[in-house]
Amino acid sequence: ETGVTQSPTHLIKTRGQQVTLRCSSQSGHNTVSWYQQALGQGPQFIFQYYREEENGRGNFPPRFSGLQFPNYSSELNVNALELDDSALYLCASSIRAGGKDEQFFGPGTRLTVL
């Protein structure tokens, strides 16, 4: 039990729609990272937020956006959904204290785009 929760667990959307995925980090963790994992592949880094500011972004288009809130929750928003956006979306929280900085993952949200 990592203490990181995500909602919803599963979600079905149609192409062109917008979606918001939510993550609740462990208390005190100032960093949240989001990953996309397509079936049979390793996760791909989407972006990271540190103290509510975006702090690094992977190779994802601007229609993927995020927010981090002071209460250790965060959101991933995806606009204009495409079929290839179907994947497991994982969030991970960590505290950037130097040294170990272990990331703790939530159970993920499985998004299906029809």
Added chain:
Amino acid sequence: KQEVTQIPAALSVPEGENLVLNCSFTDSAIYNLQWFRQDPGKGLTSLLLIQSSQREQTSGRLNASLDKSSGRSTLYIAASQPGDSATYLCAVWNSNYQLIWGAGTKLIIKP
């Protein structure tokens, strides 16, 4: 650009055997390396984290080693059990606290 490769992609062994999973990375300037386990349709469970200054970490029947100069890490599982069946992923940290992942090794332990 950092690339992480895991070999083999799949492995099936009888229960009780010791086994080694391999992970290689192209850029030796990593911050940490972390091994994860993922059960079908589930999220990720962290198994071991090796800091860049360390050579290995152990937890129970698991031992992970890190050789930065050669760009390699291994995960050793002793006395394998059917419950060890899962996909094992390695990920390297870059200096921006971002994880770069391999595609995983799917492990099946046959009773």
